[in-house]
Structures are given as structure tokens and as C-alpha cells.
Amino acid sequence: MVAVADTVSLELDDIQSGALHERPSPYVGTYVLLRIDDRASGRELVRRLHPVVDSGRPSADPARDAWVTVAFTYQGLKALGVPRDSLESFAPEFREGMAARAAELGDVGESSPANWETPLGSPDVHVALAALSPDAPRLEAVVERARRARQELPGVEVIWRQDCYQLPTGRTSFGFKDGIGQPAVEGTGISGSNPGEPPIKAGEFILGYPDETGSLPPMPTPGVLGRNGTYIVFRKLHTRVAAYRRYLREKAATREEEALLGAKMVGRWQSGAPLALCSESDDPELGADPHRNNDFVYRDDLRGFKCPAGAHARRANPRDALDEDGSVNVRLHRMIRRGTSYGPMLPEGVLEDDGADRGIIFVFAGAHPKRQFEFVKTQWLNDGIFIGAPAEKDPLVGPNDGSGKFTIPQRPVRRRLQNVPPFVVTRGGEYCFVPGLRALRWLAELET
């Protein structure tokens, strides 16, 4: 077995900063998708985007600036004329595309690609740009830089734009502070949010470095294209906030019980305070404290009296809860998440749907789309086999069909919620590759 050095030297100057960068809070952002109709124009776009993309060690002060990340779908790399043997060296899931993975991912029924928002899931999606900034003026400036990159390039079309934001409270449409749990990545200097979790090997997130198995992750060829790249997965997820609120209202006798049921489903209170640390009532001070709000494990709560085994956050990262199983290495299934909100928030207290499209843009970054994103999605969120409850799915984001169950351990008698409806509908998404900066230049200079 290949020995893994304790420390690795990451080529941070070659890694797009969006991959590892902690975001400012709050922020505003824009996602743009483009189609390349003409290969030469596509390469010229990449050439012009190169200086727009930031790299380097993520700033200690994330509010410093705005930045752009550029990513390509498999169809996009094809449109740029990447040679066949190189295309075939990419991860199979990336090559298939998210629409082709729909059945596996639980994107069925209303969430199936047939119902996705145009052009998501179609072969027209070639380039994805993400621009993020602490405020609107700085975002506009950076979007303008990206826009200029596309000027007078008739062979490149903008086919989709989605604005997004994070509220100053960090809360998403369901009302919960999100994005608290992030792994520390070895060699980046970015500390994780859970002091109990040693930094994850860089190769779990950036291609070209040893990963948690002690090996180099499968890397696209040639090396100049794959090295310092990462895969991202983005999903536009519509949240049925009114239906969610009505469901809780129906199941709860009081507002306090409503808040408790909501917290049991998520694993955290709305403030972000984890049930593992305060299971009786919300503690906003704890929720707001980045040094404490992710500093916990589950070993003292294996039966889930504080935080149910089926709660969303515990499913997505079971920490030490499965250590006794002997079949799971949680460090192989960690994700960098860069989720964000879109659409207007449903005003507090409103129980009727206002017809507005709102939700989250889920973004994953990692070197292993299958054993990270797809594993977490299919084994932990969409299924309950791993917690001994095959009939239960994630109560918040699982593909429930109205027959879902959710068990809340409590004394003397456990509570079981029945007929959990779907609260999240997939509007579309895609697997993308975020090349390093040298790789961007290689793409711009292709001569096929």
C-alpha cells in the first residue's frame, strides 16, 4: 500500500480558489451556464476567463473580494475538442451526466429529468460559471469581467442564469442555519468546523494528491488537465416551504413542539445549535458560535434520544455513529458543500404556498463523485438500511413519496411521523469538472 505523507504541499496557486475558498457571510452570487456552438470561440472564452479566475491560498479574510469559478461538463469538454482518450479518463458519473444518473440518485417522479428546468440535464450545458461576492456592487463588477470575456464571441451562448444569496443569518428557506459542517482539508490551512475531526487528505478533494485510501484518486489525463482539478456537483432543489410548515403544524400541538419536530428532522435547531449538544431547546448563542456549533460526536447517543439516527445532518455526516459497524469509513464519504439559497424567502408564519420558486442550489466539491456525493445521496439520504430502518428516508431532503416514516426516539415511547411528503423537488443539475489554472490554459490552447 502506498504510504501517505503526513503533510502534502498543495499547489494552491494552480487550484481555482472557489474549490476550497470559504465563502463570506452574507454573500450574493450568480450562476451562469453557457453553450459552446463553435470550438474556436469556446477556447477563446476559456483563454479570456483564465485571468478572471482566482487562485491562491484562500484569504484569511473571506470578505476581501469577489471571485469567479469556471467549470465544464463532459459535453463542454467535448465541445472544446478534448481528445477522446482524455475524455474517457474522467469519472464515469461525470461522463454520464446527472440526468443519466437520475434513477440511481432518486430523481424520479416530479424530480425526474423530464420535469427539469430547461436547459438543466440537457447536452447544451457546457460551461458553468459561479460568481460570488460579499455584496451586490462587487458581484456586479466581477460578473462584468466575466461578461466581457464573452463579448463578441457569437459561438458562445448564455443559456441559464440563476441568482443566489446567503442571508446574514445563514438560514435557508426552511429556516435553518446551513453549511455549518465542513471538513478541514490537509495542506490548505483551512480549519474544519469540527475540532474532533482530523483534517481530511487533500486527495479527497483535489486531484493529484493522496486520498484517504492512501492512493492517488483516479485522475483525468493528461496530467496537466487533471492535476489540481476537482469535481463539483450542482443541483437546483426547490423547497416546498409552505408544505413543510403545514406538515409540522399538523403534527405538533404547540409552537414549541413544532420547533422541536423541525429540529429532530434536521438534527439542529434553526439557529444551528446541534441537538447533540442541546436536545431540549434552541440555544442561539451556541448556534452562532463557530467554535462550538460543530464540536460534537454521537457516541453517547447511539440510540438517538438526542439526535435521531434518521435526522438530516446525522445522515449526511454520521461522524462516529457507525464506528461499531466495522463496514463504514466515514472519512471516505465527506463532502465540501457550498450550498446557497435562491428565490425569495416565504415570510415567517405563512402556511400557504405563494407560487414563488425558492430553494437551494446544492454544490458539492470533491475528487470522488461516486463514493462521496453519490454514496451520501443514495446510501445515507435516500435509504435507511445503514441505520436499520430501510423504510425511512431523509425526512427533509429524501425522495419521500407521501408514505415516508420518520422515527424520533424518546422515552417512554418513540414517536413515529407517518406519511412524510416530499419537501424538496429536484429542478435539475449537473456534474462538472473544475480544472486547475494550468489546465485552463491547456484547454484554451487545444489544437484538435
Add this chain to the structure above:
Amino acid sequence: MAASETTTARPGVSVGPTSEFSLFFHVKPGHGDDLREALRTLQNHPGYRPGEYGMAVATIHEARFVLFDDDTRLLFATSFDGPWDSYMEDFFTSGPTLALFDAVFQHVEGYEGLPDVAAVKAFVLSAQATAAAYARNYGGTVKEIRKAERVNKAFQRVLDDPAAGEGLQHPALKPLLDEASD
């Protein structure tokens, strides 16, 4: 190695949450006795000793190692909760399984000198053959079965109490009363 069977991963057959997993290996020439001894040692390990029910991997229902064809071939067969191909890297990077498999696999062809987990995974998958028929007599995962055993044990203790008949008369307990008669 059952080379004709393959190099590509196949998911095996599932019944409910559980899937079958069978591996066929060629024993290294002259290693038959050593392998038998390694398996005897395994059989005397905690979790594998007769009467014990606590294997290192808590998500498999049972496991068997069968030497056949005059100890020139080895079968490993098990039933696992979940799709086993999703967990292959986990098995080969987590302590208990790694040590256990290493002690056995060193006596089969093709195992030595594998450079990384991907190669180990490929080696294992190349030995895998999907069942042509597979059935189960209960639907639960190991976790559910263990829970069911605990619950039944508790129920039997309740029934051992002379007051059980009276206590189970409440309408809410009717399903339990129905199970109390034998």
C-alpha cells in the same frame, strides 16, 4: 482467480435490503494447509467462535469460507445489508476487515503486491460471481433482526410474569396479546 468470470463489478442479487456476495479464489499451490490453519484461527477468533454472534462487520448476516477441490479453491460467501459495491473501499480501509482478509488472502493467487485500494478492489471484484438464484427467509437488516431479538426477549420476560395476561388486556396491546398465546 476466476478470470473468465470477469473484471467488471456487478452488484450481485438483492432481496430486500440484503445482497449476496460470493468470491471464488484459487489457492496458491502448496498453501492449502496454511489456509486451513488460517481459517481455523479465524474460527477461534471472537465473533467467529461457535455460539457467538458478533462479527467485526456488523452489517453481514453470515459469512462462510469453503475450501474445495482438494483445497485448491476457496469460496467466501456472505449476505450484506446494502449494495456491497458501494462499500468496497470502506472494507479495505477499515481495520477489522482489512486484517481478517489479509490473513486469508495471502494464501490465494493474485493478492500479493497490489499497490493500492483500487487494485485490491479490482482483485476482489475479479473473484466475484453473481448468484444464479438467491432467496431469503426474512426481510430485515442485521440491525432490525437484532432489535427484533431484543424485543422478543423482552416480550417473553413480560409473558413470564403471572400478571401478563391481565396487563395485556388493554385494547392498545391487542397485537401483543395475539402473539402471547404460544
